[in-house]
Every structure is written in structure tokens, then in C-alpha cells.
Amino acid sequence: xxxxxxxxxxxxxxxxxxxxxxxxxxxxxxxxxxxxxxxxxxxxxxxxxxxxxxxxxxxxxxxxxxxxxxxxxxxxxxxxxxxxxxxxxxxxxxxxxxxxxxxxxxxxxxxxxxxxxxxxxxxxxxxxxxxxxxxxxxxxxxxxxxxxxxxxxxxxxxxxxxxxxxxxxxxxxxxxxxxxxxxxxxxxxxxxxxxxxxxxxxxxxxxxxxxxxxxxxxxxxxxxxxxxxxxxxxxxxxxxxxxxxxxxxxxxxxxxxxxxxxxxxxxxxxxxxxxxxxxxxxxxxxxxxxxxxxxxxxxxxxxxxxxxxxxxxxxxxxxxxxxxxxxxxxxxxxxxxxxxxxxxxxxxxxxxxxxxxxxxxxxxxxxxxxxxxxxxxxxxxxxxxxxxxxxxxxxxxxxxxxxxxxxxxxxxxxx
RNA sequence: GGAGGAGUACCCAAGUGGCUCAAGGGGACGGUUUGCUAAACCGUUAGUGGGAGUAAUCCCAGCGUGGGUUCAAAUCCCACCUCCUCCGCCA
Numbered sequence: 001x002x003x004x005x006x007x008x009x010x011x012x013x014x015x016x017x018x019x020x021x022x023x024x025x026x027x028x029x030x031x032x033x034x035x036x037x038x039x040x041x042x043x044x045x046x047x048x049x050x051x052x053x054x055x056x057x058x059x060x061x062x063x064x065x066x067x068x069x070x071x072x073x074x075x076x077x078x079x080x081x082x083x084x085x086x087x088x089x090x091x092x093x094x095x096x097x098x099x100x101x102x103x104x105x106x107x108x109x110x111x112x113x114x115x116x117x118x119x120x121x122x123x124x125x126x127x128x129x130x131x132x133x134x135x136x137x138x139x140x141x142x143x144x145x146x147x148x149x150x151x152x153x154x155x156x157x158x159x160x161x162x163x164x165x166x167x168x169x170x171x172x173x174x175x176x177x178x179x180x181x182x183x184x185x186x187x188x189x190x191x192x193x194x195x196x197x198x199x200x201x202x203x204x205x206x207x208x209x210x211x212x213x214x215x216x217x218x219x220x221x222x223x224x225x226x227x228x229x230x231x232x233x234x235x236x237x238x239x240x241x242x243x244x245x246x247x248x249x250x251x252x253x254x255x256x257x258x259x260x261x262x263x264x265x266x267x268x269x270x271x272x273x274x275x276x277x278x279x280x281x282x283x284x285x286x287x288x289x290x291x292x293x294x295x296x297x298x299x300x301x302x303x304x305x306x307x308x309x310x311x312x313x314x315x316x317x318x319x320x321x322x323x324x325x326x327x328x329x330x331x332x333x334x335x336x337x338x339x340x341x342x343x344x345x346x347x348x349x350x351x352x353x354x355x356x357x358x359x360x361x362x363x364x365x366x367x368x369x370x371x372x373x374x375x376x377x378x379x380x381x382x383x384x385x386x387x388x389x390x391x392x393x394x395x396x397x398x399x400x401x402x403x404x405x406x407x408x409x410x411x412x413x414x415x
Numbered sequence: 416g417g418a419g420g421a422g423u424a425c426c427c428a429a430g431u432g433g434c435u436c437a438a439g440g441g442g443a444c445g446g447u448u449u450g451c452u453a454a455a456c457c458g459u460u461a462g463u464g465g466g467a468g469u470a471a472u473c474c475c476a477g478c479g480u481g482g483g484u485u486c487a488a489a490u491c492c493c494a495c496c497u498c499c500u501c502c503g504c505c506a
Binding site for chain 1: 462466467473474475476487
């Protein structure tokens with residue numbers, strides 16, 4: 001959510017920022033008039049309530065003195081009636097205001113390059129040299145099938161398309177990767193490991209920004225008000241929903257392994273082969289809660305922590321800074337990490353590291369107290385994959401394949 | 416799933432319709448005393464959200480959450496949530 005005070009007092013700043021990311025700025029005008037209406041009505045009601053409270057006190061005083069309160073009682077009753085008549089309208093304005101505010105995307109950070117699509121993203125740096133093959137490298141799904149590590153047919157029988165069964169060394173490799181990433185981030189990078197629920201309440205999804213706008217991307221339980229998480233970002237960020245943290249507690253750095261569930265609505269025909277785009281996949285997620293003036297520093301650190309996984313695994317990658325048009329709904333700035341896929345002769349996303357500034361913190365009411373005496377303020381949240389495990393396994397298969405179809409695994413991975 | 420019980424501030428807790436715009440403790444913080452610590456004593460400690468105002472300040476909301484009754488609700492009514500105890504079921 002965007003700071004309502006800025007919307008109220010400096011709407012032109014927001015309008016300009018929203019235009020940059022190609023968002024619908026017309027909502028802003030609606031919000032501004034709605035907010036003005038709300039304030040007018042709220043003041044009116046508050047004044048009446050103050051009057052009613054006064055009259056009630058007088059009634060109490062008279063009754064204590066055993067005097068007749070009939071006249072004041074009647075006046076008070078009239079005021080109460082009036083309040084009741086106005087309150088419905090106020091509630092309606094309030095919910096309309098909230099609905100509008102919740103679908104406004106975050107504002108891009110000033111440093112983010114203005115652009116329309118991913119074509120205008122900027123490559124920040126590259127690491128590693130794509131290997132030169134003396135044979136035609138196979139795609140990971142071919143390799144996986146040949147090795148008996150990945151079984152797409154049986155997964156389809158059990159669950160349908162976009163699911164996979166890992167088997168034998170394939171399953172062990174997935175497990176080893178999860179373990180490797182968790183160990184790296186906890187031992188070398190100082191993150192605290194958490195293991196959170198994968199089913200969450202709608203409030204949690206609203207806190208991180210998936211709801212109300214992206215419901216069609218989520219799997220929902222039929223009989224309960226619960227959703228499967230599309231990323232551990234949801235459960236981990238919501239760890240501190242409705243909390244006021246002390247400054248000494250910050251920064252908080254969490255690493256969380258979880259399966260992730262995405263309906264992939266609207267992505268028909270994209271990445272239909274292999275394990276690049278699944279309805280269920282494993283991910284190790286990094287989440288940071290930091291003081292506002294340290295969040296951009298933290299974004300760099302977070303990105304480097306994610307990159308370290310690929311470096312240790314010896315997988316070539318590049319870091320891309322997203323332009324305004326390619327930014328996610330909640331993000332102020334994002335770096336994508338893209339790993340090399342020889343069979344596609346292309347870099348593909350394996351991590352997305354974002355600073356949400358106070359956008360999620362405001363929606364989820366996550367605050368901290370800068371000093372003992374000071375009022376609570378919204379902190380900044382960040383997260384990034386560290387990394388998507390399935391895509392990482394796929395990259396390993398492709399980059400480490402041998403001419404005979406076997407894989408020579410990087411030595412950091414004990415199976 | 417069934418039967419009971421509970422939810423008040425950092426913690427414990429009083430409070431069954433109006434001098435409660437929530438007692439009293441503990442803790443924490445500040446002070447007095449002190450060579451230092453402790454003790455004792457004095458003081459502060461309802462946070463938070465919202466609104467009006469240049470401001471001092473004032474007003475509204477708030478006792479698990481949401482509704483309702485009433486001139487007036489922590490207190491009465493309804494629904495829900497969470498936790499605890501017991502029973503059943505279960506990895």
C-alpha cells in the first residue's frame with residue numbers, strides 16, 4: 001500500500017511514478033475524492049459523538065442526583081439517531097477507499113530505469129563463462145528422463161500437467177540442493193532458518209500483495225478460507241504481521257524452504273516441457289526485515305547471497321535490473337538472477353530479489369520503534385529466491401551433462 | 416467432531432450498565448540516598464489508530480474480532496477467532 005498521506009497531499013508525485021510503470025493512474029482521482037468525502041463525514045460523525053457523550057454524562061449525573069432526565073434523554077436519543085443514519089455511509093466510503101488503495105501497485109525507486117517491457121531491462125553483471133560443448137547439449141527434461149531421475153508421465157497420471165516426480169538420484173539431488181542452500185545461508189550468510197505453514201489465510205496474502213489483485217494465480221481450498229502459498233515470502237513476511245519490533249531486533253534475516261504452488265493461469269504454451277514452470281515447485285526463500293534507511297544496502301546483500309549459491313555450484317549467470325514496466329506489483333526495485341541454460345542458449349530467471357520498501361509493511365502492519373520514546377514506523381521488507389530449487393536442478397543437469405548422457409555433479413553437492 | 420473454561424495494557428490481575436475518560440500489583444524506566452551494589456522511598460509507565468488545528472491542544476475510536484441492544488457497554492445479546500482442560504479420531 002502507498003502512504004495515504006502522500007496520496008492526500010502530493011498526489012502528483014504518485015501519479016508520475018505510476019505512469020512510469022504503466023499503471024492506471026485514474027484510480028488516484030477516485031481515491032482523492034473518496035478520501036475527502038470520508039474526512040468530511042468522519043468529522044461530522046465525530047462531532048455528533050462528542051455531543052452524545054456529553055449528553056450521556058449529563059444523564060448519568062442527573063440520575064445519580066435522582067433528578068428527572070427526560071428532556072436531555074430525548075435530545076440524546078435524537079443525536080444517537082442521527083449518528084446511526086450517517087454511519088452506514090461512512091463504512092461504505094471506508095471500504096471503497098480501502099479497495100481502491102489495495103489495487104494500487106508500489107512506486108518504483110528513483111534509480112529504476114523507465115521502460116515498458118523486459119526488453120528494456122539492464123544487465124548489471126555476469127558471472128562464469130557458458131561452457132563450450134563438443135556435442136549437442138540436451139534439454140534437462142530429456143536428460144532427466146534418460147537417467148530415470150524425472151518422471152513426467154506418472155506425475156501427469158497422478159496430478160495432471162505441470163507436475164513432476166523425482167526419482168532415485170534425481171530426488172536425492174533435489175534434497176541435496178535444498179540442504180546445500182539452507183546450510184550456506186544459515187552458516188555463511190547468517191540467516192535464521194524457519195519452516196512455515198504452506199497454507200495461509202487471505203489476510204496474509206493481502207499483506208504481501210498477492211490479494212486482492214492476483215487471486216487467479218493461487219490455489220484455494222474448497223471448504224476452508226485457506227490458500228496454498230505461491231512463495232514462502234507470504235508466510236515468512238507475515239511472521240511479523242501486526243507487530244511492533246524494537247530497533248535492536250533489526251535486521252531480521254530469515255531463510256525458509258517451502259514448496260510453492262502456482263496456478264500459472266495465462267501461461268499456456270509457455271515452458272510446457274521440463275520443470276521450469278510447474279504448479280508445485282521447491283524454493284529456498286530469503287526474507288529481510290530492515291530499517292528504512294538500510295534497505296537498499298540490504299537489497300545488494302540479499303542479491304549477493306543468492307548469487308553465492310550459483311557461484312558455489314559453478315553455474316554461469318547474470319544479474320538483470322528490471323525496468324519500471326517489468327516490476328512486480330509490490331516491488332520498488334528488483335534484480336533478477338538468470339542462470340545459463342545451454343539447450344536454450346539463453347539465461348533464464350532463477351531468482352528475483354526485491355525491495356518492497358514499506359509497501360508490504362504497511363499492508364501487513366509491520367512496524368518498529370526507532371527509539372524508546374519514538375512512535376512506531378513502518379520498516380522495509382525484502383525478499384529473494386535463494387534459489388528456486390527445481391530450476392537449479394535443471395541448470396545443473398544441462399550445464400554438467402557429459403557426451404554419454406551422464407551428469408558430473410559439482411563436488412559441493414554430496415549425494 | 417463432542418463437553419466445559421478462559422481471553423482486559425510488557426506480565427499478573429480487579430472490574431455484571433452511568434463519579435471507571437479501566438483499580439491494584441509486578442516489571443521496566445527516571446530520581447533521592449550510596450564508595451559500589453542491594454534495599455527503601457518518590458515519580459513515570461494505554462500503547463495504538465483516526466480526525467480537526469500554524470500551534471498549544473482538543474475530539475473520536477479502543478478491554479480477543481465483528482455485529483446488535485441502549486441516551487450510555489469491558490459489563491447485556493448474537494456470531495466468529497484463539498488458547499487451555501477432558502473425551503473421540505488421527506501421522
